Amino acid sequence: MELLFIMALFTMPLLALGHFQFINEDFGDFHFTAKSGRLPPKYYPMTERDLSASEKALELMDFIQLIPKIDPFSRGILTPVGIDLPFLWLKGKVYMTNFLVAGIKNFMVRNLDLRLNNLRADLNLTLPDIYVEGDFNLQASVGFIPILLTCHLSFHIINMDISVAGGSKLIQAPSVGEALQLDSAAIQIDIENVRANLTNVSFGGSEEETGLAIAQLFATPSSDSMYDGLLKTALKRINAELIKFSSDFFKDYLLS
Numbered sequence: 001m002e003l004l005f006i007m008a009l010f011t012m013p014l015l016a017l018g019h020f021q022f023i024n025e026d027f028g029d030f031h032f033t034a035k036s037g038r039l040p041p042k043y044y045p046m047t048e049r050d051l052s053a054s055e056k057a058l059e060l061m062d063f064i065q066l067i068p069k070i071d072p073f074s075r076g077i078l079t080p081v082g083i084d085l086p087f088l089w090l091k092g093k094v095y096m097t098n099f100l101v102a103g104i105k106n107f108m109v110r111n112l113d114l115r116l117n118n119l120r121a122d123l124n125l126t127l128p129d130i131y132v133e134g135d136f137n138l139q140a141s142v143g144f145i146p147i148l149l150t151c152h153l154s155f156h157i158i159n160m161d162i163s164v165a166g167g168s169k170l171i172q173a174p175s176v177g178e179a180l181q182l183d184s185a186a187i188q189i190d191i192e193n194v195r196a197n198l199t200n201v202s203f204g205g206s207e208e209e210t211g212l213a214i215a216q217l218f219a220t221p222s223s224d225s226m227y228d229g230l231l232k233t234a235l236k237r238i239n240a241e242l243i244k245f246s247s248d249f250f251k252d253y254l255l256s
């Protein structure tokens with residue numbers, strides 16, 4: 001989701017430039033933070049049990065890298081994203097079609113700590129090179145002036161450092177007994193550089209041509225609270241999955 005927001009920012013220089021067929025640009029560094037809830041403390045020292053569970057979790061991460069289906073990842077159509085950039089008087093929606101992401105699997109875990117006494121997890125990882133491409137469609141208005149923009153967009157995200165911390169609690173779930181639910185999280189993303197190509201740029205065209213449903217707009221005014229909102233939404237989705245598993249599933253694996 002953040003990526004789509006970046007893409008929306010990418011179109012800003014276009015608005016000034018008018019007509020062209022190709023742009024190849026370095027966009028430099030990007031930084032995002034988001035948080036939700038209150039994290040349990042990062043206590044020291046970690047227990048023997050913590051260290052052994054952390055090691056097991058690390059092995060699980062290695063295993064993820066072996067799953068072939070998630071990389072490259074492609075989708076015909078992505079859920080449209082609403083954008084609202086008050087400082088540019090810009091409001092609208094972004095559609096992506098023929099979407100492809102590659103390089104997700106090549107992550108390197110720099111640090112993984114599980115603290116079992118208060119169910120806190122900390123993870124740092126680096127993604128050296130993610131490639132994204134897709135047909136990008138922006139339908140927006142700047143002030144009262146409508147803007148329709150389509151282009152083929154491809155970009156490399158170079159050296160993305162992601163730090164995630166999460167806190168969770170155990171709850172009683174009707175079907176599985178005890179289940180794990182995330183109730184706090186903080187995420188920090190630092191990107192060294194984004195290199196992008198835009199081709200087949202065209203302005204105009206009618207909204208009907210996309211044949212896609214109109215998305216609900218994010219109504220939040222500032223980008224910071226927008227990321228917090230995205231994180232909250234992500235936590236809700238993860239919890240909806242976690243509640244299907246008994247916590248024994250994790251205990252059996254991590255504490256064996």
Ligand SMILES: *[C@@H]1O[C@H](CO)[C@@H](O)[C@H](O)[C@H]1NC(C)=O
Binds near residue numbers: 154
């Ligand atoms: C952009 O185009 C150039 C020249 O065709 C190519 O070398 C580069 O890899 C492309 N970059 C991306 C992000 O697609």
Ligand SMILES: *[C@@H]1O[C@H](CO)[C@@H](O)[C@H](O)[C@H]1NC(C)=O
Binds near residue numbers: 123124163
């Ligand atoms: C992990 O990320 C946190 C938060 O950005 C940072 O304080 C910590 O030093 C990082 N640890 C490693 C091993 O990179």
Ligand SMILES: *[C@@H]1O[C@H](CO)[C@@H](O)[C@H](O)[C@H]1NC(C)=O
Binds near residue numbers: 152199200
């Ligand atoms: C760009 O447009 C040309 C001509 O319309 C088309 O042949 C080409 O496949 C398009 N490229 C992309 C990457 O969509």
